[in-house]
Amino acid sequence: MNGETAPQRARFGSVDTFRGAVLALMLFTPATGTDGLAWLRHAPWDGLTASDWLFPTFLVTSGLSLSFLLREAPTRATYGRLVRRLLLLVVAGLVYNAYGASWFDVSELRFTGVLQMIGIAGAAAALIVLVSRAVTRGEDVIWWIVGVATAIALLYGLGLELLSCEPVGRCSPYLGVDTAVLGASHVYQGGEAGWDPEGLVTSIASASLVLYGYAAGVLLRRHGRTEPATALSNIGALAAMCFVGGMIASQWMPSNKRLLTPAFVLLAAGTALAVFCVIYLLVDANADDPEGRRWQWRHRRNWRLWTWPFVAFGRNALIVFLAERFLLQTAKHVHIGDRSIQERLLEDLLPFGEPGVHLAYTALLLVVVFAVVGVLHRRRLYLAL
Numbered sequence: 001m002n003g004e005t006a007p008q009r010a011r012f013g014s015v016d017t018f019r020g021a022v023l024a025l026m027l028f029t030p031a032t033g034t035d036g037l038a039w040l041r042h043a044p045w046d047g048l049t050a051s052d053w054l055f056p057t058f059l060v061t062s063g064l065s066l067s068f069l070l071r072e073a074p075t076r077a078t079y080g081r082l083v084r085r086l087l088l089l090v091v092a093g094l095v096y097n098a099y100g101a102s103w104f105d106v107s108e109l110r111f112t113g114v115l116q117m118i119g120i121a122g123a124a125a126a127l128i129v130l131v132s133r134a135v136t137r138g139e140d141v142i143w144w145i146v147g148v149a150t151a152i153a154l155l156y157g158l159g160l161e162l163l164s165c166e167p168v169g170r171c172s173p174y175l176g177v178d179t180a181v182l183g184a185s186h187v188y189q190g191g192e193a194g195w196d197p198e199g200l201v202t203s204i205a206s207a208s209l210v211l212y213g214y215a216a217g218v219l220l221r222r223h224g225r226t227e228p229a230t231a232l233s234n235i236g237a238l239a240a241m242c243f244v245g246g247m248i249a250s251q252w253m254p255s256n257k258r259l260l261t262p263a264f265v266l267l268a269a270g271t272a273l274a275v276f277c278v279i280y281l282l283v284d285a286n287a288d289d290p291e292g293r294r295w296q297w298r299h300r301r302n303w304r305l306w307t308w309p310f311v312a313f314g315r316n317a318l319i320v321f322l323a324e325r326f327l328l329q330t331a332k333h334v335h336i337g338d339r340s341i342q343e344r345l346l347e348d349l350l351p352f353g354e355p356g357v358h359l360a361y362t363a364l365l366l367v368v369v370f371a372v373v374g375v376l377h378r379r380r381l382y383l384a385l
Contacts, residue, residue: 012224012280014283015065016315017310017314018276019058019065020309020314020315022058023058023313023317023321026320027362028040029041029050043257045170046254046256048257055197056206056257056264056269058317059121059209059210060209060210060216060268060273063211063214064216064220064276066122066126067218067220069082069126070126082122082123084385085122085123089385090116092318093113093114094116097111097113099326100329107185110186111182112178112187115318115321117198117206120204121204122207125207125210128211129145129211129214132145132148146241149207149208149209149211150208152208152211154249156260156262157252157261160173161253172199172258174201174202175187175199177201178199197258197260208265209269212238219231219235220280224284228281231285232285239269239272239274239277240270241270242269243270246265246267246269247263247267249266255267312370312378313369313373318383319372319373319376323369323372323373327365328342345361
């Protein structure tokens with residue numbers, strides 16, 4: 001934990017708000033054993049729902065943040081922070097997997113997971129950026145970064161097509177790599193092994209999503225304070241390019257989160273950047289225009305009031321991830337009498353039918369997590385990665 005030392009001007013509120021909004025929506029999508037709303041469930045296989053959109057969008061926000069970490073020539077401290085971030089996310093991911101599942105039985109502990117993917121994808125993207133700068137004489141060239149991101153997505157998709165596994169089209173051919181390196185008992189076993197986008201190869205391929213976010217972050221750095229119209233048009237153009245590319249790629253392979261197909265990557269990145277443009281317009285576009293020229297909104301103070309909860313979530317993202325797991329698994333495994341806390345809440349204490357009981361349960365989770373991160377945010381305490 002550390003107190004805030006950077007001046008407020010150094011941050012874009014839209015980045016924290018965007019990240020926090022994604023995390024808040026994530027809290028409405030946990031498995032509770034109830035049906036919930038259709039758009040809050042994962043697609044059975046092909047398709048793109050709100051739940052499927054969350055994880056790739058968080059990777060895009062990671063890229064936005066990475067662009068500020070690497071805005072200047074990296075120093076030894078920068079490299080140290082990148083390594084520390086990777087190690088912290090991997091360790092946190094292992095703890096996340098263990099709590100409520102293997103209970104720290106290493107022989108059954110799943111080594112792959114969401115937090116591990118975020119760490120590996122971010123590290124891979126940072127390495128690609130640093131190597132790219134060597135080619136482009138130290139500059140962040142947008143078309144180069146976007147081109148590398150797209151090439152990674154397409155090459156990964158080509159591997160999905162050329163490599164084989166059973167059942168054809170409904171499994172990840174990269175599972176063999178994870179099994180060989182990590183062992184069969186340490187890879188994803190939900191549904192069928194390899195059906196979720198977890199694993200070493202997939203984590204590296206996810207760097208494409210981080211790079212799209214990084215490219216948007218570079219545009220934000222360059223134009224976000226002084227030329228909001230330019231920032232919006234450029235990031236909007238990038239969003240449109242990704243979305244159109246995703247539509248074209250879907251003619252080759254359908255959008256599929258569990259296989260991380262190119263269509264899924266491009267469509268998710270395009271919609272994520274489009275949503276970010278809206279949030280930037282509302283939160284930051286006229287932040288440095290006190291005289292009210294061109295971009296002034298009459299109710300900016302109200303927008304800051306409404307975005308405060310999302311910023312609280314966004315500034316302590318890792319705590320939100322871990323708190324969700326701790327609360328859900330504790331409610332599932334801690335019994336009061338003959339039933340768990342979760343069962344008593346869903347069956348007795350929340351007087352709603354489907355899908356209301358799911359929404360009420362997850363809203364309660366949202367309130368409890370916000371009580372934690374809200375206090376930390378008010379005291380300016382953050383778990384910095």
